Amino acid sequence: MSEGRARVVAWLGREILPHEAAVRAWLRRSFAAAGDVDDIIQETYCRLAALTNIEHIDQPRGYFFQAARSVALEQIRRARVVRIETVSEIEALDLALEEPSAERIVSGRRELERVRGLIAALPERCRRIFEMRKIEGVPQREIARRLGVSEHIVENEAVRGLRAILAAMTEQDAPTGAKGVKEKTDGRTRKRR
Amino acid sequence: MVERESAADIEADAARWVVRVDRDGGAVRSELDVWLAGDRRRVGAFARAEAAWTHMDRASVLPIEDAPAKVATPPPRRRGVIAGFGALAAGLVAAVVAPRLLARRYGTALGEIRRVPMDDGSVAAINTSSELEVSMQPRLRAVKLERGEAWFAVAKDPARPFVVESGPVRVRAVGTAFSVRKREGGSDVLVTEGVVEVWTQDSGAPPRRVAAGQSVFADNDAGVLTPPKAEADLTRQLAWRDGQIVLDGQTLAEAAAEFNRYNDHKIQIADARLADQRFVGWFRTNDPEGFAEAAAMTFNGKVSQSGDAIVLRGG
Numbered sequence: 170m171s172e173g174r175a176r177v178v179a180w181l182g183r184e185i186l187p188h189e190a191a192v193r194a195w196l197r198r199s200f201a202a203a204g205d206v207d208d209i210i211q212e213t214y215c216r217l218a219a220l221t222n223i224e225h226i227d228q229p230r231g232y233f234f235q236a237a238r239s240v241a242l243e244q245i246r247r248a249r250v251v252r253i254e255t256v257s258e259i260e261a262l263d264l265a266l267e268e269p270s271a272e273r274i275v276s277g278r279r280e281l282e283r284v285r286g287l288i289a290a291l292p293e294r295c296r297r298i299f300e301m302r303k304i305e306g307v308p309q310r311e312i313a314r315r316l317g318v319s320e321h322i323v324e325n326e327a328v329r330g331l332r333a334i335l336a337a338m339t340e341q342d343a344p345t346g347a348k349g350v351k352e353k354t355d356g357r358t359r360k361r362r
Numbered sequence: 363m364v365e366r367e368s369a370a371d372i373e374a375d376a377a378r379w380v381v382r383v384d385r386d387g388g389a390v391r392s393e394l395d396v397w398l399a400g401d402r403r404r405v406g407a408f409a410r411a412e413a414a415w416t417h418m419d420r421a422s423v424l425p426i427e428d429a430p431a432k433v434a435t436p437p438p439r440r441r442g443v444i445a446g447f448g449a450l451a452a453g454l455v456a457a458v459v460a461p462r463l464l465a466r467r468y469g470t471a472l473g474e475i476r477r478v479p480m481d482d483g484s485v486a487a488i489n490t491s492s493e494l495e496v497s498m499q500p501r502l503r504a505v506k507l508e509r510g511e512a513w514f515a516v517a518k519d520p521a522r523p524f525v526v527e528s529g530p531v532r533v534r535a536v537g538t539a540f541s542v543r544k545r546e547g548g549s550d551v552l553v554t555e556g557v558v559e560v561w562t563q564d565s566g567a568p569p570r571r572v573a574a575g576q577s578v579f580a581d582n583d584a585g586v587l588t589p590p591k592a593e594a595d596l597t598r599q600l601a602w603r604d605g606q607i608v609l610d611g612q613t614l615a616e617a618a619a620e621f622n623r624y625n626d627h628k629i630q631i632a633d634a635r636l637a638d639q640r641f642v643g644w645f646r647t648n649d650p651e652g653f654a655e656a657a658a659m660t661f662n663g664k665v666s667q668s669g670d671a672i673v674l675r676g677g
Contacts, residue, residue, distance in 0.1 A: 175416075179659055181409060182417030207369030208403060215406030224662065224677065284418060302384075303418040309385040320385070327381040332374065335414045 177220055184229035185217060190340035191230075192237050209244065213237045287334045295330040298323055367401060376407035380415045465497040470510070473624045473648050475605055483517035484524065487603040489543075490624045490647070513541035513554075513603055530563040531580040538574075541600060548581040554596055560586055607645045607653075614639050614657055614674070621650040629654055632675040636663055 189210065196206045213236045226232050288299050297316070301307040309327065313320045379397065382390050398405050468488055470476050476488045481498050488494065492510020496503075503524040505514070516524045518537025526533040528542050528549040538556025542549055551560050553572050560578055561569040565585030572578045576590035593599070601608040607624075609617050615637035618629040624647040631637045639661050645653045654665045654672045662677040 175659075176662070178409065178412050178416050180662075181413035183660075186410070186413055186417060205369055207373070211369055211372060211403035211406035211410070213406065214410040215402045218405060218409030288418065299418070309381075324378070324381050324385065327384075328374075328377045331377045331380060331411060331415055334418065335373075335377070335411060338414060338417075 173221060177218060177223060180223045180229070181214070181217060184226075185214075185233050186338055188230045188233050189338070192233055193339065195234070196237060196241065209237055209240050212240045212244075216240070287337050288330075290337070291330050291333060295326045295333075298326045299330045299334075302327065367403075369403065369407075372401065372403050372407045373411070376404065376411040379408055380411045383412075384415065465495055467493070467495045469493040472626060475602060475647070477603070482519060482522070485515045487513045489513075489602050507542055507544050507549075509544055511541060511543035511602075513539070513552075513600055515539040515555075528580075529582050530565070531582065531585075532559075532561050532563060532569075533580075534559040534569070540572075547583075548579055550577060550579055552577045552593065552596055552599060554600065562586070602647060605647050607647050609641050609643045609645070611640050613637060614641060614661075617641055617653065617657075618674075621645075621647070621653055624648060625650045627651070627670055627672055629672045629674060630668075632673050633663070636661060636674060636676050 192213075193206055193210065196209055213233070216236050217233070220226075288296060288303065290296075291299055294316075298312055301312045301315070302309065307315070309323050310320060313323045316323070375397070379390075379394055383394065394408075398408060468476065468478055468486070470488050470490055470492050472491050474490060478486050478488065480486065480496060480503075482503060484503070486494070486496075486505075489511040492512060493508040494510075494512055495506040495508065497506075499522075501522060503516075503519070503522050505512075505524070505526045507526055507528040512526075514524070514526065514535070516535045516538050520536055524535045526535075526542050528544045531542075531549040531551075533540065533542055533549075533551050535556065535558040538558055539554040540556075540558050541552045541554070543552075548562075551558065551572060553574050553576055555574050557571055557573045559569040560572055560580050561567065562580050562582060562585035565581075565583065567585035567587075570578060570580075570586040570590065572590045575593060575596060577593045577596075578586055578590045579588070580586045595610060598608040598610055607617070607620050609620075612620070614631055618631055618637075622628045627650055629650050636657075639657075641657060641660070643653070643656060645656075650672055651665075654674050657663060657674060658665045658677075664675055664677055666673050666675075
């Protein structure tokens, strides 16, 4: 990872991820017609990750909402039939931004506890692997050696842990692990009455 | 219509890519690029998963945005980083045999931390750049702290009090555990178990009792001027015994000063605004670079080397 990229990724983790749950809730509430919320979120991260300079962003939370809104609007424009109200709901973004995010005033200590709590809540082997990698800084290969398991198992557990943590951080239901469980997004009717 | 890849599939694949890059590094880069090029959402999902993965590193490091919280529980230890004292002590025993010697000197170099068992069953942990002399007499166990800092776990022996001399400051214990740090104008005393008495010779002030969980500063001239202070985070302050520096709401300036006690490579904070930022983290005393990197990452700063100095400035 280049230094610039590392900085953006750290910023995403610190300033953006904590607001994803709020953005998701707002997306669901305001315009289900815009398509799958997961799609919008991924597309939004794609734009945020392309940033080369984040220093000018004073309000990451607001910036995240704006970016998600612009992605959603674009998807609505692409769709053939759209409720007029949908667009006006999205335009009413300011409402969602009003409260200056109580969660931003969380102390460093609570954030530390939260991150540790997320790791602690993982299933046993998964948790152990995450702790070794993330707290103790042991490389994956060495973890496999110490636990006497294959690298593939370490990889699978780490993937499982990362997905569970992402889900918990963004307050979604834990992923089922199976691919293709979620409904496909295209072909869904965007016409709503 | 072509089946579109679901967001859930992309999310699962992205997490796997992050873990593979973590393991194999650049070796999988071209393969990853091919995957990323397939769909913009993949780029987003990968960045998102990478952000969460990196964010987990904060399990050991993170900034504090408000005033330092009162510490209710000691922070969990960073495990597996530092080898236990057992091995260290075992290595030292060989060098420290010669029983029946009345006075014995112990010293540590910059960055060195030693744990030394004494003849009476007490143990001393000696911090960086310190020197002390231990003299086991029939009615007195006398320790002279010439410079630096040491923590003592004193074996119980009512007939032979254990007295630490730090300049004119005296700390007296029977069976207890405490640390003494010799500073410019006086000494800090931290008590982890039992009770000690602290006074300054010729100050005229009576000895002050300091109990477990308390600390006191004894001035070289005036003695103990303020009542003992309750310390909620003694474990943190004594983390050096395990070769660690634990930060819990200290400013970067304070943290840098702490690291500079242990290392030739001194940390300089070239930016006053940065110096006041507060920080939580677990570090090894001999890893000032790691600390500087973590601080720079957290506060959007930059680290550069200038001769022997590690310079930290705002971004």
